Amino acid sequence: VILESSYTVYLVLGFLHVNCYSLLYQAWLDRHSRSLGLFIDGKFVCPADRQRRPLTDSKGVDVCSTVCAVEDDISQCASSALNGFKAWSVLSCYQRAKVLLRLVSVLGQHGQCVSELCELCGASCSSSTLIRQLQYYSSWAQLRDTLITNWTPLGVVAVVVSDDCSLYSLMLKVLPALAMGNSVIIVPGLNTAPPALLLAQLFIGAGLPAGALNVLTGSDMSLCAKVAQNPNISHVTYSGNKQDGVMLCKATAGMGVPLSVSPCIGATCPFIIFESADIDSAVDEVIETAFKKKREVHWVLCVQESIVDSVVTRLKLRMAGMKCVALRSDGDRVLVDAAIQEAQQQGATLIQPCSVPPSGAQYPPTVLCGAAPSSPFVVCPAPGPLLPLMTFRTHTEGVTIGNHTPHGQAASIWTEDLTLALETARSLSVGSVWVNSHSVSDPCMPVSGHKDSGTCTDGGQEGLYQFLRLRSSPPPLPRSSPVSMDYSNFGTAACPAIIPDDSDPASAPKPYPQFVGGKACKSVSGCSLAVQSPGGSGVLAYCPDGGKKDVRNAVEAAIKVQPGWMKKSPSARAQSLYSLAKGLEAKRRDIAASINVQTGLSMDEAEKEVELGIARLSDWAAYCDKVQGGPMPQSGSALSFPEALGVLGVVLPDKNPLLSMVTLLGAAIATGNAVVMVPCQKYPLPALAFIQVLQSSDLPAGLVNIISGGRDQMTVALANHSVIKAIWYWGSAEGCQYLQHTCTSPLKTLRLFCQKDEEGKDEGKDWTQSHPSFMEEMWRNAVQWKSVWIPTA
Template structure:
């Protein structure tokens, strides 16, 4: 019989002493992993860790300044070895079936179940925000797309070796949002992570290999700065480069360094954007203030929030902010230099009339600062335009919905916005009007891989997430890569496009037999007109031996300026038209082309030397192409997305804005109407530069435009020197995208120049008579879909229901 005296003691002893150390220390798996590598992490190449060629490394410290480990610094020899491994890895990985690739991604979910704690601890140590649950969700989502690639994305093929480059402050989640879809589509990936995310990425690469990923399909190169990313991108084995980070100058450096190499570069500066947090009078003020406190004053912010409050509730919002901030402590900054910048910003705002709401007294010294709200600042205030890192929240007021949209669109960034109102109609109307890629209604900073994330304005040129984000890692099977890899051309960028047009010399033939060539007009702001300069260029007959066929205007920078001004006025209204209304305008344009088919076929025959039968065939194909784009208008749209949490989400395709197009020489009419249809069907306005060699078919098409019901200024046609007009388009800040068919020098100039402000580029080199030249007569579905997707940007709207 057991009594209390003889059974309590052993049990207590078991609880206190069994398996216990006199001074217990928690067992940390990430420490064991780091110790296993002697706290010196190498490069991950061809499925294993390797030492760098020269043995250089750099130290990684935690938030307290303690050294966590050292990471290797890759050099040229390491990059070459990695590129070779990635090419072999691509062959192995892409040759697997969709089902086999999906199984590998799903297998990693099981592997994470075993090593998830180590991964989470390492992410926390390195301050690389990505939970195991978020990673599992990414793997499950993209494994499904890996399974369905050949079923739902037919006629698309992987681009090859993808380089994913990030800055040191880019989150691990943002990096994986690019790596996993690239792998799911069958590409191999070379990751160049920021220093802080390098250890978790190296651990994941090791786990991927253990899950069955072929050696070389995922490689990791580490270094100290963006220079490594530039060197990797310049390697000729790389097919596509995707940069994500917080330093715009790093993305600019990457674009300029790869100009002329034939590698597409997408940039998404996802860190440091200025985003509006809009509170309407119909909002739940308590919930809105709770969330703005969490968004603005949390330890690590990826964006800078600007609070916009409707005037009728600003006093209530400020009172709630005072109450929430009363017990908050000072926030620790990275350095005392950040504190000095914050002090200067606050003092300047106060001089401009702002009032302060602070959580506690400002400490006299040290790298700490109280959470601060600056009430009553102006949109032009430095703390709004160029915010300092730290716990600082500017507050502006507005009276109406229109003013709220104006404030929200004031920033050059277009990453995200948060809207707070109980009026769903107001929320959706505001979301539609804001020029941002993500809108959260009565919530903020929600992310899920099924939502497309697309930066507007200067916030990026690529789309991540959802089905829309997969296409950057694919190309149509029916076409070859538009930019074959090559070496940059030696050129002076300041001199490109400055060559004067050849002078027109009077003809010395017999006056009695001389017939003056016809002088044509260009099309700007809905009117046929001469160029601003009044000059003309001669259009030569086919082969150049038959003399001058006609004269066309020699357009320049001022003509582009006038065309853009007209396009800006009309494009917002055209974008707001219903898709069916845009479709009817395109059908009408096709009907107008039908009525003038003989005249335009004659222009093609005269200009290019094609027979009348061939010219009429091109006109017929052009009519059909316009009809196809008219049908596209209301058929390919966004929709509602299935969300894992309670709520609804919408993906909405939107027009880019004003686009510039430099057309090719081949099929001068068919190429023109194909590109024209793609741009205006999606809601854009366009400035078109016809073929410098064969401009007459485009000039003949102006008569069709004049008789159409398209708004004046929506379509503009400017003739002249291709290079001069390319320079004018590239240097106009309003133009959002440029599609270019032309010389290698022109492609290189655009890649080097269109970085500030950032423009979306679609570049194709002229390859007349060579294999791989684009066949405009083929109407392959994937070719048209690629063009349609290049003419839109995506917006996601999240609406919680609970």
């Protein structure tokens, strides 16, 4: 009787405890009359004459409404954020860390309230996860000036998320930005708006200066473009679905504000089961992640042929008795029905635990057996509980199927063979690989979006650099209003025709070749451009007028050689770079002469630039094997390591034409990339003369390609090639705007610098400097990060 009574009291107390927190977040909503305002300058602002946006829970019950901000609100918020940045950034690292640590205890008191509010709004995030993030980034706030020297905060950072993004993804941007000394304007999605507003109130209560954290809510992504347009904004970073990210890229093109994108919603991720796996555990986990958890990504099940019957049998057994899953809307039901019908027409068979309701926003968990990688329901999955199942025979085929998706967010692989696991993890083009596990995360591990899954790194020390800049470097792009452009006609202007003259053939200008696939060659078009002397008094030489076909040939050569080059040991890549430096030294007189003739510099100054170029290549050779991976998480085992981006397109600056070229070339190939380089249109001869050095080097044919031509024309060719992962560009404001608007499908990592063509100057970078931070910044722009998680007992 006593035990039964005690148990009853325990249940009652537990019920009261849970409902106490439920009452807390309900009381917080009621305190604001369930009509939430903006959070500006450390307090709630609720203008009466604004439109409002309603939020409902999963059952269709009204939760609250949020304000739709207008121009005046944005201006007030940006001014507050600038003042908040001044107050926050002048604090010492210890003082900033102290504020963030104070938040840990605040969340200890109110964490359950935050978690319940997140659950109600559909932006699930546990309090323990938030506390772990705060602990990690408070330590980086403490160590910023000790371990990240010569870097400074950007200023006011706008953090934007889509409606379907989680609070975890939002805070993975907000907390590192604050830890590095920036102020933040949060532009949340509909689901994350209430918890973001509650957290902002808690942050200010913990001692964050007024204005250091502000929240602006709105009706759609147009608000984000208006925020980015404000001159006080230094950087915009986005997390969420790809569609809203692309819209934001296009809307902010030409504003001169850097934008980083992390499309973390809607990616297709492979769940690969090898014959050496623990099949029971793998099947249990695939059902958990595909049907029982909130689906932020779409999973595709890939099973080795030898065990597919065992897997299917276990799937049927585990799925028995499962009930229908709620869809978001009746519209999703239409899409699911269409996908099922299409799959059956293509010969797929279904595994379902119960009958399909005739109508309504519900559907049973469904496995589509016999799917093909090219099937539309695999490439563009419907928003429902559908799991395509594909088979493969060998390890290589399994990796190929896993890499078939255009996304590169994550993968889960199941095998008891550790060697096979690590080899597969290395070969998959994704940012996170979970071995015998799935959906594991920790803020200490850096993750980059590979392929079409992002243009930045989040998490770990590497994720901090998107919120920092070198003290010695000015902002790369000047703030401006977008230029009215016809994007379809950019780069289509014909180059001036070359008219032959009757001069002495012995004194005729020398023709230069370009360099594609390891061979010196003419352009595919057969046309040439005249290279003018420094004073414009005559023609010095002719260079090829490259175009799209030349870029296509160069990329085809680069993509063949780059995977093998990336797999070479760092010491082997170092030896090739040392050899390239020796080759440049052997041709130093010829290269110096080309600089002298092309730019008008004296021979002494030209030889000094060549000498610096030799030293720079040697620096990159030494750098190859000096960089290690990231830290280990607190529990389990994990690896984090940098990987090459792939094929880079580089449009070179006018300033220091040789030194800038070898600096960027060294950064690209030292990290395992292949490169297609476009010499500056004004001074192309030093880069074309460097082809002689490349011909005598031991670099694989196709690793380095040099194509001359009109800058705008070549920019268009690079931007529209789907294989090129990143573009480093020095050029006009129009060229920068074109790249920002165009490089969205697939997403390309952009590094843009505006220069004044008429003065022949780039953004002011001093290419002669040799400070370690200068090299480090180049290196970080040439790599992406991968995390591999290995569970322990």
